[in-house]
Amino acid sequence: MDLNVKVKEKLTGTLSIGGGYSSVDGLIGLAEVTQGNFLGRGQVVKFKTQWGGTRRTLVVSFRE
Structure with missing residues (x-):
């Protein structure tokens, strides 16, 4: 019996x-x-940035 999905x-x-x-x-x-x-x-690959005033952040993440 073959089942195709x-x-x-x-x-x-x-x-x-x-x-x-x-x-x-x-x-x-x-x-x-x-x-x-x-x-x-x-x-999962994620790039996140936040800025304002004196704050500058960049987060790069990778999850296997």
Whole structure:
């Protein structure tokens, strides 16, 4: 007996953008890009940045 299953993959990436105001930093912004199935291998890659006033951060992560 043969069993055929059709699977349709969906998009796994996200883009988040936001902003706000802080009494310490003034206007602040953030952006994040995540790919939840990197190269079709189930790995997660994330780039996240935040800026405002004197604060500048960049986070790059990879999860196997």
